[in-house]
Amino acid sequence: MLTLEQLKKKSDKRLIGLDPVFKLVLDKLIERCYARGVWVLITQGLRTYAEQDALYAQGRTKPGQVITKARGGYSNHNFGFAVDFALLLRDGRTVSWDTLRDDDKDSLPDWSEVVEEAKKLGLEWGGDWRTFKDMPHLQMVFGLSTADFRAGKSPTQAQLNTVLAKINLLKMEDEPMTAEEKAAFKALQNTVQKQADRIKTLETTAKQPKVPAWAEQACINAKAVGALDTANDGSFDFYRMVTMLDRAGVFKRGVVAQ
Incomplete structure (x- = not known):
């Protein structure tokens, strides 16, 4: 063996x-x-x-x-x-x-x-x-x-980062969590869901044709953990909120369940 x-x-x-x-x-x-x-x-x-x-x-x-x-x-x-x-x-x-x-x-x-x-x-x-x-x-x-x-x-760095995020998420799935970790994970899920709901309310009709350069990485991180389905056609406020959440660590790998 x-x-x-x-x-x-x-x-x-x-x-x-x-x-x-x-x-x-x-x-x-x-x-x-x-x-x-x-x-x-x-x-x-x-x-x-x-x-x-x-x-x-x-x-x-x-x-x-x-x-x-x-x-x-x-x-x-x-x-x-x-x-x-x-x-x-x-x-x-x-x-x-x-x-x-x-x-x-x-x-x-x-x-x-x-x-x-x-x-x-x-x-x-x-x-x-x-x-x-x-x-x-x-x-x-x-x-x-x-x-x-x-x-x-x-490949672009953004494409490579997306792959790395997927690998890390699978690693999290493969490693069993303790009871304390599961409780903390659930609490983080709830927090992210509330923030995701908040993001949706910030979307307006003033959509930008593409993601601003300063918000690209934050959107990639949000998509990698499942907080966003798409980052296209968002408003200035939408991209600003996603960036703020990312800087606050909300979109760290493994925070959102797939």
Whole structure:
């Protein structure tokens, strides 16, 4: 029986060079799947253009089956925002791509459990693609294309912060609270709900076309904990109140239940 740390070590080499936030998401994926009795192994991570071209040649100019439609520079693997995964069997050595396997005997295929947890973390699954389905593929590209990455673009800090907030909220859910913590959490929920109601009353018809720069982070924090569904078309007073609440610590991660 492998410990969680032993399992994580088996994926360490394939996580080298990945975007740091994306790497944290994958670390959380391995943890959450392990808690469900499913062992996830990262089998592919960052690839160079040359490595990508070699894979592209397979089934075309080299023997083997076609396994990718992307040349070097046209795969998210080339920019540190994509991985491939497999299941590690209970012997701790055998790797499986069997999508119907159910080693933990809960009637749900282990592969499906991995995909379920991946989507909770905001990962995109290649099995959902309409053409050239890539079942072992997971990625997080923040709306950017490979052309964007080739041009040197990267996710915004606001996008990265949103992902980090989601990871922290899931961490809070995974860790059991004491009776005192539950009581304090409930009190904070009530406070936030009252403040959320107050925010709604401050909305007026004098809506601004976009969120002011000085209120952007506060709105991101509020949305991350579920206090806001959208920050669009708010009034000056609305954004001022959200900013004040954020500075007061109301939107700290874990304060609002999802």
